[in-house]
Amino acid sequence: MHLMYFTEQPMSAYDAQEGLKYGATALTFSNKHFDPVEGSRLYNQYLEEYIYAEECGADGIMLNEHHNAPFCMQAKANVFASILAAVTKRVKIVLLGNPLPLADNPIRLAEELAMIDMISKGRLVSGFVRGGGQEQLATGVNPAFNRERFQEAHDLIVKTWTQPGPFRWEGTHYQHRVVNPWAVPLQKPYPRVWIPGVLSKETVIWAAQHRYPYIALNTSIEATKVIWDLYDKVAEEAGYTAGPENRGYLIRVHVQDTEEKAVKNAKQFMWMQGEFTGLAHPVWANPAGYFSPSGRRGFVEFAVGRAKNPRGNPTFEEQRQNMMIVCGTPDQCIERLKTLMEATRPGIFGFWANDGNVSAEDSRNCIRLLCQEVMPAIREHGKKLGLKSPFEAEAPVSIDYSTDLRRAAAE
Amino acid sequence: MGGNIAWKEHAATVAGCGLHYMRAGSGRSLLVLHHDIGTVERLPFYDALAARFDVIVPHHPGWGRSERPAWLRHPRDIAAIYQWLLADLGVSDVCPVGLGFGGWIAAEMASLAPQRFRRLALLNPMGIKPPEGEIADQAILSYIAYPMLGFHDEAAFKRVYGDVSTDQLEAWDIAREMSFRTAWKPYMYSQTLPHLLGGVRAPALIVWGAENRIVPVSAGEAYRSALRDATLTVLPGAGHFIEMERPDESAKLVSDFAGAN
Numbered sequence: 128m129h130l131m132y133f134t135e136q137p138m139s140a141y142d143a144q145e146g147l148k149y150g151a152t153a154l155t156f157s158n159k160h161f162d163p164v165e166g167s168r169l170y171n172q173y174l175e176e177y178i179y180a181e182e183c184g185a186d187g188i189m190l191n192e193h194h195n196a197p198f199c200m201q202a203k204a205n206v207f208a209s210i211l212a213a214v215t216k217r218v219k220i221v222l223l224g225n226p227l228p229l230a231d232n233p234i235r236l237a238e239e240l241a242m243i244d245m246i247s248k249g250r251l252v253s254g255f256v257r258g259g260g261q262e263q264l265a266t267g268v269n270p271a272f273n274r275e276r277f278q279e280a281h282d283l284i285v286k287t288w289t290q291p292g293p294f295r296w297e298g299t300h301y302q303h304r305v306v307n308p309w310a311v312p313l314q315k316p317y318p319r320v321w322i323p324g325v326l327s328k329e330t331v332i333w334a335a336q337h338r339y340p341y342i343a344l345n346t347s348i349e350a351t352k353v354i355w356d357l358y359d360k361v362a363e364e365a366g367y368t369a370g371p372e373n374r375g376y377l378i379r380v381h382v383q384d385t386e387e388k389a390v391k392n393a394k395q396f397m398w399m400q401g402e403f404t405g406l407a408h409p410v411w412a413n414p415a416g417y418f419s420p421s422g423r424r425g426f427v428e429f430a431v432g433r434a435k436n437p438r439g440n441p442t443f444e445e446q447r448q449n450m451m452i453v454c455g456t457p458d459q460c461i462e463r464l465k466t467l468m469e470a471t472r473p474g475i476f477g478f479w480a481n482d483g484n485v486s487a488e489d490s491r492n493c494i495r496l497l498c499q500e501v502m503p504a505i506r507e508h509g510k511k512l513g514l515k516s517p518f519e520a521e522a523p524v525s526i527d528y529s530t531d532l533r534r535a536a537a538e
Numbered sequence: 539m540g541g542n543i544a545w546k547e548h549a550a551t552v553a554g555c556g557l558h559y560m561r562a563g564s565g566r567s568l569l570v571l572h573h574d575i576g577t578v579e580r581l582p583f584y585d586a587l588a589a590r591f592d593v594i595v596p597h598h599p600g601w602g603r604s605e606r607p608a609w610l611r612h613p614r615d616i617a618a619i620y621q622w623l624l625a626d627l628g629v630s631d632v633c634p635v636g637l638g639f640g641g642w643i644a645a646e647m648a649s650l651a652p653q654r655f656r657r658l659a660l661l662n663p664m665g666i667k668p669p670e671g672e673i674a675d676q677a678i679l680s681y682i683a684y685p686m687l688g689f690h691d692e693a694a695f696k697r698v699y700g701d702v703s704t705d706q707l708e709a710w711d712i713a714r715e716m717s718f719r720t721a722w723k724p725y726m727y728s729q730t731l732p733h734l735l736g737g738v739r740a741p742a743l744i745v746w747g748a749e750n751r752i753v754p755v756s757a758g759e760a761y762r763s764a765l766r767d768a769t770l771t772v773l774p775g776a777g778h779f780i781e782m783e784r785p786d787e788s789a790k791l792v793s794d795f796a797g798a799n
Contacts, residue, residue, distance in 0.1 A: 155678065264677055271718040410680050415714035427707035431682055 128509035129516035140165035183498030212247035224254025271416025335361035342375030366532035375475030393454035395483030563588035571640025586789035617646035671754030688778035747776035
């Protein structure tokens with residue numbers, strides 16, 4: 128298994144009352160509530176924690192990015208990835224991921240990622256995402272072309288990584304006269320690409336068609352099984368059989384020496400009123416054209432307050448109950464996580480361990496217990512269950528580099 | 539006025555795109571171009587115009603019952619589609635009546651063919667960057683909040699949309715998606731249009747709601763300056779969706795203007 132440490136890098140040092148008063152903690156919630164002195168302290172704290180996670184035995188550090196919101200301080204995943212490339216020695220640097228549609232110049236992304244791959248001596252996992260709806264609004268990118276831009280930017284980056292330049296790119300959303308960046312990735316044919324997601328069927332299908340591992344972001348066990356059923360079906364159609372190496376799962380888990388302390392800190396997972404991406408208007412999270420047209424009718428009713436959130440709004444206790452949040456002592460967490468592994472069989476397991484306003488001391492303690500006590504037990508259990516990571520399974524980077532496709536299906 | 543107007547539904551194919559339009563009345567032709575939020579099937583404003591003119595009300599490509607061309611990128615594309623439609627219909631004596639976003643399309647049509655129209659009516663047209671103030675961004679407003687912002691009188695909103703059906707909400711989401719596909723950046727204006735309007739020979743009527751919270755009246759003044767023969771009439775106590783809010787006055791202004799020799 129591949130076991131990763133993750134935090135959203137919460138900008139917890141702002142007055143939560145201000146967000147409640149304003150009614151939103153995203154997009155238009157004023158950045159006057161951001162304190163750069165606290166920001167500096169927290170960025171450095173998070174950096175120390177990543178280094179500590181490596182020392183304690185994590186296989187990977189998972190990074191992401193968001194914009195205009197306190198729930199995540201990372202505005203550019205490649206910045207922390209660059210730092211970690213230099214200051215860590217062993218961990219995989221797993222970007223989940225760069226929001227491709229936000230890039231007006233995907234070649235630049237291809238170059239940055241190639242640099243990170245070389246500086247880290249081949250430790251980059253280059254995940255790609257569509258970016259949340261709010262990210263499109265925060266960065267002025269047309270949400271109606273989000274999926275088209277995602278796919279075209281991906282194709283352009285992969286071509287940039289795998290075919291010698293110069294070449295010309297005359298696409299629908301991207302046109303480039305001379306594609307010929309000097310920096311290319313160390314890993315061949317190119318760094319692994321993993322695709323995280325939570326809702327869109329279209330993304331699951333796209334990931335399976337490319338044979339890229341899909342990382343389910345804290346979905347319920349039932350929803351995760353539905354995702355794997357779809358992935359497996361598309362994989363069969365594409366000519367291969369999907370396994371644990373195609374499956375990743377991110378779980379919120381907080382470990383402490385006592386259950387009481389773990390529960391207290393785990394409640395911080397709800398610090399954004401239970402919304403991962405903060406309090407926001409539904410039309411910010413799903414601007415017109417961003418969402419799957421099949422969900423349009425349900426969504427517009429939700430957006431004007433006539434229907435409940437299709438994702439629901441479970442309480443902390445409910446989420447603990449259905450294992451969307453795991454917390455407790457190492458033994459308690461191991462037991463719960465084993466159940467999750469048996470139910471969803473991932474080869475990649477991400478642990479979203481600290482959120483909101485957890486003290487630096489408790490964060491560190493959580494990382495130590497997670498990496499030194501929980502991860503070894505999970506790794507052992509994974510072996511018993513035959514849950515291999517893409518590295519252990521030596522899985523091909525993508526369908527184009529597969530040598531085991533069943534010909535009839537592939538044609 | 540106009541309660542018994544017989545509207546007929548029509549279909550046309552232009553640039554590979556199936557277009558839906560309604561048509562009623564006789565006389566000189568008015569091409570009525572709807573807002574960014576699309577249009578309901580019937581409006582007192584349309585009926586009032588059809589009592590005196592041949593009125594053609596298309597659904598913009600991608601909006602309402604017209605098909606979406608995947609390649610469509612700009613209101614200027616829609617303008618070219620409508621020039622094509624007019625050519626196919628064989629109508630010559632035409633006055634475009636552009637409403638908000640439709641006003642932008644009408645202005646693009648006129649700039650593309652400066653001698654094509656006898657007259658040009660623009661009611662709260664988008665399309666020019668307001669020298670003062672900004673065009674309201676529907677992307678951060680909800681489905682009901684945005685149309686409501688365009689009414690000075692909330693009762694008028696209720697009169698047209700009632701409690702707002704789910705079908706209407708869906709239509710607004712589709713309309714919003716099309717607005718993004720055609721006018722995302724710069725949002726709801728063209729940087730080149732003001733420089734191209736000076737060639738238009740047709741006299742232009744520009745009408746503005748004094749309480750327009752979607753496009754500031756400074757954009758109306760910019761239109762008047764850019765066109766060579768234009769008047770700007772500002773109606774007090776009216777908003778952006780002026781033809782729905784004040785149908786009789788709006789129709790009279792347009793009728794008197796379009797009917798004049």
